[in-house]
Amino acid sequence: MAVAVAHAGAVDNRDHIHPEPESFIAKYIFSIDAKVIGVQYMVAGLLFFIISGLLAEVVRTQLLTPQGAIVSNDTYNAVYSLHGSGMVWMTIIPLVTGGFGNYVMPLQIGARDVAFPWLNLVAFWMFPVAGVILFSSFLIGAPDAGWTEYPPISIQGPPGTSLWCVAIFLIGISSTLTGINFLVTILKMRAPGMTFTRMPLFVWAQLATAMLNMVATTALAGALLALFLERQFNVPFYDPGRGGSPLLWQHMFWFYSHPAVYIMILPAFGFISEIIPTFSRKPIFGYKMIAFSSIAIALLGFTVWAHHMFTSGMAPWMQLPFMILTMIIAVPTGIKIFGWTATLWGGKIEFHPAMLFSLGFIVVFTLGGVTGIFLSSVPVDLHWHGTYAVVAHIHYVLFGGSIFGIFAAVYYWWPKITGRMMSNKLGAVHFWMTFISFNATFLPMHWLGLMGMPRRVAQYSDTAPYLLNSFTLVNQFVSISSFVLAASTLVLLYNMASSLIAGKKAPPNPWNARTLEWQISSPPPYYNFKKIPAVLKNPYEFSEPLPYLGLDPSDKDDVHPDPTHHTPVGAHA
């Protein structure tokens, strides 16, 4: 510790600080400040979340009647395809990595920015461009074969399918660049004294996610390029009539898209690993187990992709290793769930909206994890695969997991980002409305699927042959619940708007949290830290003094520029 102290005393990076850009464009549009870029991701992600969510409501409205209530089959197929693509690639992944990763991670490791700020700028701007390309495919005939776009049907798909390839390729490159950027940032730019086991758990989650983003996304890029070439230039990669293989796509797609599931969920694990200790006033239970299980999940995540393909036509013996490896992932995932639950024990639990969403997250994610075990077992999967039971499962892990996590993160970091407080009452209303309508929407889908309703259908048979005897009745219940679920988002939007307009000013640390971002003003100054602090311990010891040296809580923007000094990697404007 003495070394760290001495070191901290020597580190005074005051003269490395650049002046904040003056012009509106450099400050808010083409900024290289990770915090501004993080907010840009969040704003764009929120916009795409709303669009993709409204598409989901079109799907549910269509399914109010067995014959399809409002749109043609072709429109319906395009709508659910873009709902899925929009939610996965334009909402969840950008929000949990680019959004909260950019804003929070550098602050938590005591850095002034990410390692490659210009790369960050490029990576961000690919995202809204990709989003606009994706949704503009509606103008020329949007892709209609689901977010997975299995060939050969996707080869024959509408012209917009090629735009889909371009959009997802672009967002994939953006993810890869962000992955590289975050990996270098976390490995090289931690404040002095922040050893691996002193890193906040959210940083651990971002580290695991960055590895996944960097490696897995390239497989998707290859698959997309091949599909694009086949569609536009008639190069037969996937058409079995000309020597191609439809399964080639499935392997490449899932080699990315299964790790992508963890790209979407690991950061959410990180959110709630910060929120639960803060609102329980306790150290996280089993810090090392939770940190290392993120890495274990990330590594195992590369070995299980073919569990999406048990009915697809692999050699049957290949089903066994994928089944067993998938079941093994349940173990590190269980360790996390048990660790969060044990953290509650002996706490002083405060039911802040962020905490409510974190608790809701554990409950619904556990259910989604349990149905994951059913899907991992080949014989049971032969019944579940391709039905509404799978739709239920993915929404329990992606909505109940990632989106609940994002909601929790919004309530948690909102004061830090905006400098304003949100209404806790409205937050609680939002939580209960979401939690109840979420379960009412997705729980009955298990029944629909197991009784015989396949996914991606614009029409369904009216009567279920057994039990309840009506698919229609259950679908109507699900649809109406989903309307309430959509309405619950309005509560969040209203809460955000009223906070921005008339919210109370936020103190630097409204939750008495202990990670670094809470020890500086809200919102943080342009340069984050006037002096880079030294870190003495992990950030979860609520009974001890703050483990940071060299922090000046009264940091104000009093830096004057010195254009002559040495420039950090790529940071010069």
Next chain:
Amino acid sequence: MAQYTAPRKQGLGPGFWPVTIGLTILNVIMSFGIANLDIDKYLPEAAAPAGDIDWLFKFLSVVGNTIFVYVVGYIVYFCIVWRRKASDGPDAIGIQIHDNPRLELWWTIVPTILMIVIAVFSVRIWISLQNTLGDVLTMESIGHQFKYEFRYPRLKQSVYDDMHIPVGTPITLHVTSADVIHSFWVPEVRIKADMVPGLVQTLRFTPEKIGTYRIICTEFCGKEHGNMVATLHIDSQQDFGHWIAAQFKAQGQGNGPINLASGQAAAGQALFGQKCSTCHSTGDFTQKIVGPGLGHLLNDPDHPNLVTGEKPNPEDIAHVLVNGYQGPDNSQGKSGPSIGVMPNRQANALSNADIANLDAFLVSLSQNKS
């Protein structure tokens, strides 16, 4: 600064053991409920692996339910007992423990063992799904946009939309697709396989309960995916015998192979006037009436193929005459726009000799006008 004094006696907190016992009792009751659930009543187990798969499903439900009830139960209980109370000062903090290696070891080992047990049971049932069973009926199903085709041994023509199988006879079903990926799922049998073009997959099951069930496509296959269904009839051995006999009879049992060499172009010309000229001219491909002109089937450089995409030769022309055609125009070698519907031989009432004669006439057209 937070004030922290360790509690004098650090027990597990009020009500921990009663709650644990309560959750355990709840789990035992629910496990019994699941174990005794007669799934057959709600979704019949109509064929052999369904019972095994439902047993595995119930086992997984017991495990999953137990985990879920404990996790949610403890969360709710902790939230009640360990909530921040009005009497707590602003600096009140929780009990500062960091971990408990023994507890963590347990909650790593127990799930690992559970997963091993689940894997063992899964593998055992998986093996039984791979076994070919004794004296079987081997048949084929082919997915089309948007219907199912079924082929029976020795039955020359396919059957569509209705699949009949006899109860008690093990079925080996080979599935594939003629166009895009479809899937063959019978919920009452609990198994499915994707129908992938260029790939044959095998499903094995033994029908046990007479009745009619749904065959459902679960892989998105195009505009009418939601309406791609067929009916599975599990018949008694006797009913199945009657049905298959009727099929043989309806198809003119003994149609025999078509002898193309015996075809007479002149007879074919007369027949063309009766049967074909309503829709086809004898001019260029582009001189369409409903379907394309058939004057240059063998030697049209702009349309080197038949509409099916096959190279033009007498055998494949006969093939179209037998099966009719309903699909895109592939005569230019790649998938083209949809063309009109051509009925098959039954609808056109074409005998083997008729087909041979028509074929000879169509071939002669190209030769005359070369």
